[in-house]
Amino acid sequence: MSVCLLCRRLTRSKLDALLRAACKLSSQSSSARADSAPAASTPAVDEETVKHLERLSLVDFANKRGVARLEEAIRFANRLDEVDTTDVEPLVSVLEDEVLYLREDKVTEKNDVKVVLSTAVVTEEDFYVAPPGNIPLVVRDLSELK
Amino acid sequence: MVIMGYGRCLSFIFHFKSSLKQISNCYRFFSATPEWEPVVGLEIHAQIQSSSKLFSGADTNFQTPTNRSVALFDAAFPGTLPVLNRRCVEAGTLTALALSCDLNQVSTFDRKHYFYSDLPAGYQITQHRFPLAQNGLLNFIVYKGGSDSRLYEKTSQIHQIQLEQDSGRSLHDEIRSLVDLNRAGLPLMELVFKPDLSDGEEAAALVKELILVLTRLGTCSCKMEEGALRVDANVSVHRRNSPLGTRTEIKNIGAIRAVANAVDYEIDRQIRVLQCGKEVVNETRSWDAERMRTVPMRDKEEKQDYRYMPEPNLPPLHLRLTNDQPMHSNMVDVTQLINKVPESPFQMRVRFQKDYGLSLLQAVRLVSEDMLLPLFFNAMNMKQDRDAVILTDLLLNDVLSYFNEDDSCNVVFKADDMGTITDMMKDGVISKSIARIILKELSQSPALSAKEVMEKNNLSLICDPAIIERLCRSVTQENANMLKKHLAGKKDSTKVLETKVWKKSEGRANMNLVKEWFKTNYPFSKK
Numbered sequence: 053m054s055v056c057l058l059c060r061r062l063t064r065s066k067l068d069a070l071l072r073a074a075c076k077l078s079s080q081s082s083s084a085r086a087d088s089a090p091a092a093s094t095p096a097v098d099e100e101t102v103k104h105l106e107r108l109s110l111v112d113f114a115n116k117r118g119v120a121r122l123e124e125a126i127r128f129a130n131r132l133d134e135v136d137t138t139d140v141e142p143l144v145s146v147l148e149d150e151v152l153y154l155r156e157d158k159v160t161e162k163n164d165v166k167v168v169l170s171t172a173v174v175t176e177e178d179f180y181v182a183p184p185g186n187i188p189l190v191v192r193d194l195s196e197l198k
Numbered sequence: 199m200v201i202m203g204y205g206r207c208l209s210f211i212f213h214f215k216s217s218l219k220q221i222s223n224c225y226r227f228f229s230a231t232p233e234w235e236p237v238v239g240l241e242i243h244a245q246i247q248s249s250s251k252l253f254s255g256a257d258t259n260f261q262t263p264t265n266r267s268v269a270l271f272d273a274a275f276p277g278t279l280p281v282l283n284r285r286c287v288e289a290g291t292l293t294a295l296a297l298s299c300d301l302n303q304v305s306t307f308d309r310k311h312y313f314y315s316d317l318p319a320g321y322q323i324t325q326h327r328f329p330l331a332q333n334g335l336l337n338f339i340v341y342k343g344g345s346d347s348r349l350y351e352k353t354s355q356i357h358q359i360q361l362e363q364d365s366g367r368s369l370h371d372e373i374r375s376l377v378d379l380n381r382a383g384l385p386l387m388e389l390v391f392k393p394d395l396s397d398g399e400e401a402a403a404l405v406k407e408l409i410l411v412l413t414r415l416g417t418c419s420c421k422m423e424e425g426a427l428r429v430d431a432n433v434s435v436h437r438r439n440s441p442l443g444t445r446t447e448i449k450n451i452g453a454i455r456a457v458a459n460a461v462d463y464e465i466d467r468q469i470r471v472l473q474c475g476k477e478v479v480n481e482t483r484s485w486d487a488e489r490m491r492t493v494p495m496r497d498k499e500e501k502q503d504y505r506y507m508p509e510p511n512l513p514p515l516h517l518r519l520t521n522d523q524p525m526h527s528n529m530v531d532v533t534q535l536i537n538k539v540p541e542s543p544f545q546m547r548v549r550f551q552k553d554y555g556l557s558l559l560q561a562v563r564l565v566s567e568d569m570l571l572p573l574f575f576n577a578m579n580m581k582q583d584r585d586a587v588i589l590t591d592l593l594l595n596d597v598l599s600y601f602n603e604d605d606s607c608n609v610v611f612k613a614d615d616m617g618t619i620t621d622m623m624k625d626g627v628i629s630k631s632i633a634r635i636i637l638k639e640l641s642q643s644p645a646l647s648a649k650e651v652m653e654k655n656n657l658s659l660i661c662d663p664a665i666i667e668r669l670c671r672s673v674t675q676e677n678a679n680m681l682k683k684h685l686a687g688k689k690d691s692t693k694v695l696e697t698k699v700w701k702k703s704e705g706r707a708n709m710n711l712v713k714e715w716f717k718t719n720y721p722f723s724k725k
Contacts, residue, residue, distance in 0.1 A: 108313065108503065109313070110313055144306070144508040144510070145508070145510055145513060147513040148513065148514060150513040150514075151513070151514075151516045151526055151528045151529060152282055152512060152513045152514060152515045152516065152528060153281065153282070153528050154282055154283070154284035154287060154528050154530070155255070155281045155282065155283055155284060156284060156285075157248050157249050157250055157283050157284060157285030157286075158249065158250060158255065159249055159250045159255055159256070159257040160250070160255030161250075161254060161255040161256045161257075161269040161270075163256070163257075163262065163266040163267060163268065165264075165265050165266055165268075167270070168265050168268045168270070168273050168379070169265060171275075176376060177264065178263065178264040178265050178266075179264055179265070179369075179376035179377055179378055180265070180315070180376070180377040180378075180379070181374050181375070181376060181377075182315030182368070182374065182375045182376075182377050183315070183374060183375065184370055184371075184372070184373060184374055184375050
C-alpha cells in the first residue's frame, strides 16, 4: 500500500530524482555492502563519543558488544549518504498534502490516576518517582574497550 | 527556546543557593559605563487559555490534584496519537494578527528531544522549521524613573510565534524527583523576540505590554504566579563598534520586576567579567530573586543536541488566509479571525492623546487599567465634549485606589457618576477634595448617584460672597499676628490664610473667590 501511495504522491520530478538515485545505488551496491564497506566509511567511535551518547540517551552500552552494535548501526545508516539527493525535496510524510485535523476544545478524557500511574515502578502520593534529574552516569574507565 | 519544567528550575535555584555561599560577593554596578553596549532579547512562553490540552482531551485546570489532568497521550502511553486543539490554533493566530505577524499558510510540527523525567515521550512537540507565524512587531512605552526620568517609545521585532507543548513539573530532593504530569501537554505559544532591547527596564516594559495585548485578546491569562507566562532573557554585552559578545540565557523568570532585575544584574555581571579580562561563558542561568542574582543552571560542558526531526504523526497545519482559498472544515479561517482583533493598547494610547488631549503618561496609565477603561469609555460616550483630562485624573488618582484596595471586587462605580463629578469639577461647582468625599460615599452606598450624594450631604462649593466674606473674616481674626506681619509687609501670608479658610469650610469654599477676597482686602506689598 505504502509504495503505491508514495508513488501517487510524488511529483514527476521527485520520482525521476528518486529513480535516478535508486539506479545509482543499485549499481554500486555490490561493492558497498554493509559488511564490506570501504575503510573510509567505517565509523570510529571513541571513548568520548560513547560517554556523550550514554549521557544523552541514558542507555548503558559501554562494552565491546554495545560499541560494535553502534558501529554497525552507523555503517548501516551511512549507506544513505551514497544516494544522490540533489534537487530532491525531502518527503517528511506521505500525508504532506493533507490538511491537519482539528479537534474542538473539549475535555474528553477522564482523569484516571490509577491507569496513568499503572506503568510506574515507584510512586508516592500519586507522583511518579524518578531518579534525580539528568545526572551524569558514573564515569567509568573505558580503557578496556581499546 | 528551551522549555523547562517549572518545578525543575525552582529546585535548581535551591541547589545553587548552597554553592553560592562559597563565591565571594563583589557585585558592583557598571551599567553607567558608556563604552559597553548590552543586547537583550526575550523569548516568552505564554500558556494559551483553553479548556483542553494542545494535543489531548485532558483538562487544563491548574489546581487539580497530582496527575489528575493527564490523558494517556500526555503520559506517552504507546499507541496514543496527538490530535491538535482548534482553539489553540485560533488563539495563536489571533495573537499573531494582533502583533502584525506574517502567518504561514502551512506550518509544521517537529520533535525536539530532551531526556527529562517530566517529558515522558522524550521529546517536545514544537514548531521548528515552519512556525505558525513570523516577523511581527510589538510597540511599547518604557518608563525610566529616577532623577532623569523619561518616557519613550520602543519597538521590538518578533522573530516567530510557535505552538508547543509544556512539560510536566518535577519536585526534587537529594535522591529522587517527584513528577506531576498535569502540566505536561498544556498548550504554549512561544514568542521569540529579536534582540532589540538594551536593559532590564525595556525588557520589563515589553513584557508588560505583551501581557496587556494577550489578556485583552483573551489568549493567555498571563498569570505569572501560576506559570502561565514565563520569560527567558538572552543577554550579551559588547564594546561599542565591535561584534556582539557571547550571550547567556536566563530561564523561566516568573515576575515582571524580576525580568528587569535579572537582566540588569546579568548585564553588570558580564561587564564585570569582561573588565577583569575574562570571558563570558555561553550558559543557561536562572534568577535567584531572594539574593538578587543570576546563577548558572545546567552544566555547560556539552552543547545540547535536540535532534530535531519532523513530527511524523501530524500532517501540516493549514490556515485559510485569503478569500480565494476554498473553505475547509479543518482550516482556521483567518479572514474571519482578523475582525476579532481588538484595538491594540498602542493604538488606544495614540487615540487617547489625539482625540482626548491626554498626556502620554496619562494615556499609558489609563490604557493599562482594565477596571478604569470601561468607565472612561462610557463616560466619554455619554457626553463627547467632557473634559477627558479631568476625568482621567479622577480615575487614575482617586477611583483606582478603591479598586486596588478592594480584593473582594465589591466596589462598583457608575460611568454616569464619573461624568457628573468631572463636569462639576470642570465648572467649579466642586473641588477635588469634595470629589473625593463623593467617591467615598458612592463606594459605600452604590444605590445613590453622585448628585444625590451631593444634595444629601450639602457638598457643593460655597460660592455665596457673603458666606465667603464671613469665613475669611473669622480666619483673619483668629490669626491676628499673622495678619499683622502680612500688613506690615514683612511676610506674605496670603497662601497660609487661604488654606485656613479652605480647612474651615471643610474644603467647600470656592477658592477662586477666597483668593479674590484676600487680593482685594489684604494685598501684600513688600516693605
